[in-house]
Amino acid sequence: MELTSGYKRTDVGVIPEDWECAPIATVARLESGHTPSKRMPSYWGGNVNWVSLHDTQSLDGPEISATSKSITEDGLNNSSARLLPQGTVVFSRTATVGKATVMASPMATSQDFANYICGPKLHNHFLVYLFRSMGRTWRGLMAGSIHNTIYMPVFEALKIALPPVAEQHAIAAALGDVDALLAGLDRLIAKKRDIKQAAMQQLLTGQARLPGFQDAWEVKPLGQLVSIQKGQLITAKTLAPGHVPVIAGGKQPAYFHAFANRFGRTITISASGASAGYVAIHEGPIFASDCSTISEADGYSLDFVYYQLLLKQALIYKAQTGGAQPHIHAKDVNPIPFFAPAVDEQAAIAEILRSMDAELAALEARRDKTRALKQGMMQELLTGRTRLV
Structure with a gap:
């Protein structure tokens, strides 16, 4: 493939002529982390922020300023943990591989992180964005039978576009x-x-x-306000692949069928499985399978019923029966009390x-x-x- 003028081919791909392909060890110092002994209570709960896998969500922001766990000076002095300076780039190399951010203050980390103290030729926030963009590279470097891990020697030999x-x-x-x-x-x-x-x-x-509304509201069981219908099972004999979404629970269609059994706008309440009781509303024709349905009709607003069901979602989940394989049928939601103002x-x-x-x-x-x-x-x-x- 012919190179565009002003670009060159390197170990990290095609980059501009005035960029370097540099071993990161030449522009930053790599530091590992460590976990002090958990059998020593005096090592824990001190004033030293200690980054662990409990903090991986915090690695999504521009900086990490607080940690879920901390260690004491004794824990720092009696282990291989190091107090790293503010501005250090912390990179998760185990389990949630690829998350990176910058330390907002001096911190230590567990051994699950590779840490870089950037020199004058490498901007720490640039390195964070570069690391976050290297998902495919990290996946190719992962090893380990229990947890995905990138071992420290990889970081020692790593080259980057600079x-x-x-x-x-x-x-x-x-x-x-x-x-x-x-x-x-x-x-x-x-x-x-x-x-x-x-x-x-x-x-x-x-x-x-x-x-403009002053009439009193009624409170009545859901089953007196609407008609709840049971879905229809699709078998191997009746399955005809098409474009009609089959609703069997959850947010997404289970698959697609050639025919619809509900037309217009329809509320579905998942009937079984992990999503039993989940409430959704659908705008077009569907094939209702493992769910109960409520269709538009005179006497109520379908949207009002839908929002009432959302408000009572936790109560609907509590109506589950069946233990390990939960179920919710029409008889389980029919008695739920509903507020019913005029239509x-x-x-x-x-x-x-x-x-x-x-x-x-x-x-x-x-x-x-x-x-x-x-x-x-x-x-x-x-x-x-x-x-x-």
């Missing part, structure tokens, strides 16, 4: 901006979900009434909650698009295919 330091800073800043945007979207989505949950609690129980008030409440769902869906779609954009940026910037001025 842009000029100024470009490293620019790349890390650009990707950091996208991460900040993603974090902001995550916070906004979490806040909107909390607002929706509070609105459901208030509106679906009558604690808050919408303007027009049901529809008005459901419309507000649908609008909240639409706003959440738009935010989640924006977050997903931003994540995909970030992946593309990483691929371009960390290989030098796109250069930052």
Whole structure:
């Protein structure tokens, strides 16, 4: 394959001419971690932050500032654990291989981590993004029969693509901006979900009434409000592959069939298995299999019933029977008490909650698009295919 002008072929792939293919040991110092003896209580619970596999979620952010466990000075002094300086890159090399971040303060780590103290030619946040982009490389280097592990000699011999330091800073800043945007979207989505949950609690129980509605609410068993139908089993003889989603529980179709047995909008309640009791709503024709269903009809708003079921999801799960193989049938959910205002008030409440769902869906779609954009940026910037001025 012919090289583009200004690029060269190296051990780490095709990179710009002015980038180096450098052994990481020449630009950073590798440090291992250690676990002090757990038989010595005096070694634990001190003021030294100690990164362990309990902290792997914290490795997704730009920095790790707190740890779930800590050790004492005695634990540090009487083991091979090392106190590493602020700014050290910590990389998970066992179990959750590939997670990396920067220490926000001096910390020690367990032996499950490889740690790099970067020199003046290597920017620590650039190295974090580079490590996070190397998933395929890490998978090829894993070994171990019990846990996926990358052994320390691999890190001693590792080579990386090394842009000029100024470009490293620019790349890390650009990707950091996208991460900040993603974090902001995550916070906004979490806040909107909390607002929706509070609105459901208030509106679906009558604690808050919408303007213009004053009639008293009834409380009646679900089975008196709606008609719940049982799904239909598909056998090997009746299976005809097609495009109609077969709903047998859970969020995703179990498979696809040639025929539908429910048309229009339908609520499903999973009937058995690990997802027994899971509530979902479907917008088009489906084949209802291992589930109970509620279809649109006069006398109630299907969306209102759906949101009521969501509000009572924990109660529905408690109705499971069958022990190791849980089941929930129509007779199990029929007695659940439901608030039942007039149909027009049901529809008005459901419309507000649908609008909240639409706003959440738009935010989640924006977050997903931003994540995909970030992946593309990483691929371009960390290989030098796109250069930052």
